[in-house]
Amino acid sequence: MSEQGVSRRNFMIRTIIGIGAFIGAAIAIPLGGFGILPVLRKKEPDWSDAGTAADLVVNEPQERRFFQTVKSGWQEERVERTAWLVRKTGGSITAFSPNCPHLGCGYRWFSQDRQFKCPCHASLFDIEGKVISGPAPRALDSLSAKIENGKVLVKFEIFQVGTTKKAAA
Amino acid sequence: MVKGLLDWIDERIKIRDLWNDFADRPIPGGSSWFYVLGASLVFVFSLQMLTGIFLAMYYAPTPDHAYASVKFIQEVAPFGSFVRGLHHWGASFMMVLVGLHMVRVFIFGSYKKPREVVWVIGVGLIAIVGGFAFTGYLLPWDQKAYWATVVGTNVAGTVPVIGGVLLRIVRGGTELGAFSLSRFFAIHTYILPWSLALLAGLHVFLLERAGAGGIWNAADRVPYRAEPLFPNQIFRDTIFILIVFIALAGVALLFPAPLEPQADPTDSTYNPRPEWYFYFVFQMLKIFEGKLELLGTVILPNLGVAALLLIPFIDRSAERDPAKRKLVMTLGALFVATVIGLTIAGARAPIVNAPAVTSPSVLAGRAIYARSGCSACHSIFGKGGKIGPELTHVAARRPDAQWHLKHFRDPQAVVPGSIMPKIDLSDKELQELTEYMLNLK
Numbered sequence: 001m002s003e004q005g006v007s008r009r010n011f012m013i014r015t016i017i018g019i020g021a022f023i024g025a026a027i028a029i030p031l032g033g034f035g036i037l038p039v040l041r042k043k044e045p046d047w048s049d050a051g052t053a054a055d056l057v058v059n060e061p062q063e064r065r066f067f068q069t070v071k072s073g074w075q076e077e078r079v080e081r082t083a084w085l086v087r088k089t090g091g092s093i094t095a096f097s098p099n100c101p102h103l104g105c106g107y108r109w110f111s112q113d114r115q116f117k118c119p120c121h122a123s124l125f126d127i128e129g130k131v132i133s134g135p136a137p138r139a140l141d142s143l144s145a146k147i148e149n150g151k152v153l154v155k156f157e158i159f160q161v162g163t164t165k166k167a168a169a
Numbered sequence: 170m171v172k173g174l175l176d177w178i179d180e181r182i183k184i185r186d187l188w189n190d191f192a193d194r195p196i197p198g199g200s201s202w203f204y205v206l207g208a209s210l211v212f213v214f215s216l217q218m219l220t221g222i223f224l225a226m227y228y229a230p231t232p233d234h235a236y237a238s239v240k241f242i243q244e245v246a247p248f249g250s251f252v253r254g255l256h257h258w259g260a261s262f263m264m265v266l267v268g269l270h271m272v273r274v275f276i277f278g279s280y281k282k283p284r285e286v287v288w289v290i291g292v293g294l295i296a297i298v299g300g301f302a303f304t305g306y307l308l309p310w311d312q313k314a315y316w317a318t319v320v321g322t323n324v325a326g327t328v329p330v331i332g333g334v335l336l337r338i339v340r341g342g343t344e345l346g347a348f349s350l351s352r353f354f355a356i357h358t359y360i361l362p363w364s365l366a367l368l369a370g371l372h373v374f375l376l377e378r379a380g381a382g383g384i385w386n387a388a389d390r391v392p393y394r395a396e397p398l399f400p401n402q403i404f405r406d407t408i409f410i411l412i413v414f415i416a417l418a419g420v421a422l423l424f425p426a427p428l429e430p431q432a433d434p435t436d437s438t439y440n441p442r443p444e445w446y447f448y449f450v451f452q453m454l455k456i457f458e459g460k461l462e463l464l465g466t467v468i469l470p471n472l473g474v475a476a477l478l479l480i481p482f483i484d485r486s487a488e489r490d491p492a493k494r495k496l497v498m499t500l501g502a503l504f505v506a507t508v509i510g511l512t513i514a515g516a517r518a519p520i521v522n523a524p525a526v527t528s529p530s531v532l533a534g535r536a537i538y539a540r541s542g543c544s545a546c547h548s549i550f551g552k553g554g555k556i557g558p559e560l561t562h563v564a565a566r567r568p569d570a571q572w573h574l575k576h577f578r579d580p581q582a583v584v585p586g587s588i589m590p591k592i593d594l595s596d597k598e599l600q601e602l603t604e605y606m607l608n609l610k
Contacts, residue, residue, distance in 0.1 A: 003336065010345040019407045023414050038227070072228060074241035075234065082354035085481050 038073060042168070047146075047153040048081065049147070050077040050095070054150060056087040061127065063098070068156045081156045083143055084109065084116070086127060095145035096129055096152045100137040104161045117141065137164045178326050188491075190377075192399035197383030199394050199400035203277070204381075206270035207373075208406035209413050213262050214369065216417075217301075218362060220256040223458040223555040226566050228308065230354035232347055235310035243428050254421030260302050262417055269297050275480075275501050278489030279382035285481035287379060290372045292477045297365045302446060304357040307350060316441030318345060318353075324454070327466045383467040385489035403600030430532065448515025455518065475506075534605025537598050546589070549609065557589060564610045 027150045050066040056165040064085050084096040096116075100107045105120035115132065116125040123134030132141050158169040179185045196204070227246060230239040242249040271291065274280055280288035307318040322345075326336035342346025342475030387395070396402065433439070443451050450470065484497050491498050538544070544553035547560045567573060572583065577599050580589040592599065 012400040016400060016407045019411045023411065025415070026418065027219065030248040030251050031219060034246055034252045035223050035226055037247040038245070073245075074229075074237040118172060129324055 010073075010114040018062065023140065043071065045155045045157050048156055050083065050145075050152040050154045052092065052150055053087070053147045053152050056085060056089050056093070056152070058089055060111070061096075063085045063108070064152070064154075066154070075139060083145075083154055083156065085145070085152060085154075090149075093145050093147055093152060094154075095127075095143040097143055097157065097159055099141075099159070099161065101138045101141055101159070101161055101163075101166070103135070107140075110146065138166060141166050172454075176250050179213070190410055193399060194377060194381060194398040194400055195395035197382075197387030197395050198390065198399060198584060199396040200405055201384070202405055202409070203246050204402060205406045205409035206266055206273055208403070209410050210263065210266050210270060211369070211373075212410045213259055213266060213413065214365065217256060217259045217263065218366075220252050220259065221358065221362075223252055224256060225358060230308065230350050231434075232310060232350055235308065239309040239311075239428060243425070250425045251418075251421055252428045254424070257426030258420045258424070260305060261444070262413065263448065264302065265490050266413070267295055270507065271295065271477075272501075276498070277382060277490050278385055278491070278494065280311045280480075281382075281484070281487065281489060282378040284376065284382060285395055286374045286594050288327065288374060289373065289478055292474065294365065294368055294372060296474065297361055297368065301357065302444065304361065306344075306444065307353045308357065309428060310350065310432050311429040312432055312436070312439050313427070313429050313442070314440055315345060315434065317443050317447075318349070320441055321443070321447075322349075327462055329463065348479070385491075416575040426514060432607075435552065437596070445512065445516065448513075449511035450604055452511040452518065473504075496523035530601045530604045531608045534601035534603070534608075535550075535599075537594065537602045538605055541594070541602075542591070546584075550589045560606070560609055562610060564607045570603050570607060573606050574599055575603065 015147070046069060048068040049064050050064045056062055061084050063082055064122070065080060065082045068081045070077050070079045082098045084098060086096070087092045088094065098106055100118040100120065100123055101119055102118065103125050106124070107118040107119050107125070109114050109116055114127060118124075118126075118134065118136070121135050123136035124132040125140050126132055128139075129142060139160045141157075143157060146153050160167050160169050175184070215445075225247075227238055227242050229235055239253075242253050244250070274288065275289070284561060305316045306321075309599060322336060322340050325339045326332045328335055337343060341352045381398075383395070387393070430476050453465040453469065454462075457463075457469075484494075485492075488494060538549075546554045546557035548554060576583040577594070578590040579591055580587040590600075594602065
């Protein structure tokens with residue numbers, strides 16, 4: 001092939017590769033964003049109605065089951081949730097996520113011992129959620145909670161387990 | 170590094186031979202802008218596959234969720250409108266390019282020996298592209314989806330003897346429902362893509378075996394000239410693909426894919442229209458009426474496909490120069506002119522009903538009417554009870570909005586002796602219900 005023929009051939013090959021790369025990127029970016037971004041969006045949870053406040057005995061944790069409306073893209077679902085509610089002496093309220101921050105087991109309140117106990121690896125927590133003993137790396141995860149018109153409202157969230165810092169999953 | 174890896178692979182499976190066979194395929198008479206259409210179809214089809222796969226990540230093929238999921242794609246998901254736009258308009262681009270590709274091959278006489286089988290597979294590919302367009306339609310479950318599919322599947326019902334059974338097989342039942350949507354989805358996303366990919370692969374492979382036709386007088390040209398597929402022809406293909414891509418992306422950005430209100434089987438005010446590429450069929454259905462209907466729905470379309478399939482076996486002379494194939498060229502031009510003519514006539518077809526109800530308050534009013542049990546006593550378009558007055562044309566009798574509002578709140582005050590109960594709704598809802606009434610002319 002002549003020298004001119006070789007340079008023409010190289011020009012064509014480079015153009016093919018260049019256009020291919022341009023179109024590839026112009027397709028990959030929107031498709032990647034479309035495929036990934038909707039699931040990465042952090043969703044601020046809404047308040048869920050966790051029942052009446054009047055039944056709560058002061059300083060006596062109680063487990064409450066309630067429904068949270070969860071939006072999954074175009075679908076809204078009512079998902080059953082549970083949380084530990086503690087009414088304080090002043091009337092304010094604390095809510096704890098039902099999963100042990102160690103590895104996610106469901107713990108419960110033992111009234112006679114005044115402790116939350118996790119049945120998996122024996123982590124113990126006091127009524128404030130602080131770790132008394134056991135492998136739990138942090139205190140129980142508190143949830144935003146308030147009382148409005150006699151109803152307990154809770155913002156239910158799921159947290160990462162096994163870490164010293166509390167962070168939404 | 171790359172060369173080392175290629176050497177390693179080549180030593181085992183000889184990929185360089187394979188590539189050279191492909192790249193060095195000679196094109197008699199040299200590369201040309203006329204030959205870029207096939208490659209552009211490979212590109213648009215690949216893009217349809219990609220966008221389709223990503224759309225399927227959010228789409229739900231059930232009548233109660235399909236519309237909401239498409240609305241989410243269109244209005245909420247980042248890049249959703251663009252991705253759906255590419256897929257929607259990509260179908261139109263496929264249609265245009267596939268038509269041009271066939272016309273080009275026809276004019277160049279490239280379907281002749283030794284490429285007859287390549288042509289036959291090509292006709293099959295066009296049928297598959299049509300199948301894609303038809304099944305893709307229904308998936309958004311909006312008004313257009315619903316009504317175009319009702320009409321389209323009814324065409325299958327006109328086939329003699331087996332029509333009834335055929336209709337149920339195509340629809341997945343006697344009427345459109347969950348089975349229709351899931352089977353259309355399965356056909357659109359599993360059966361057709363595999364069929365098209367395999368047949369298109371065979372189409373290209375057999376062309377490779379038979380050899381490209383090139384220009385008709387290549388052999389007579391002095392000196393004889395031929396160029397390799399790569400990079401000469403692929404270079405032109407790539408430039409054309411870039412133009413197609415920019416055009417398609419531009420259309421997708423400027424004209425978002427339409428999404429009409431959700432499918433409503435009781436809406437008799439809607440004007441069903443197919444996509445433009447089915448206008449010629451739509452128009453044929455209007456031309457052939459009564460006993461002749463079968464001609465438009467079954468006989469002519471099948472004869473058309475049969476004619477396309479048989480072209481290389483009927484027109485067997487070795488002559489490829491279009492100037493010396495006057496009869497064949499005339500017949501081909503007539504065929505193309507008929508399709509274009511029917512398409513234009515279909516596009517201009519007068520709309521029978523007034524434009525569909527789209528005002529949000531009227532739609533809201535219709536929903537209130539449906540959920541408030543009004544149809545227990547009243548009927549509209551023959552549906553509902555006979556106790557109260559018929560409301561199909563109520564606005565013609567009662568055009569005054571105030572009359573309706575007053576009547577809803579206290580029927581006996583307006584019509585003494587009426588047995589209609591008071592309607593306990595908010596002012597806004599009564600207003601919407603009134604707008605719906607005033608729309609019934």
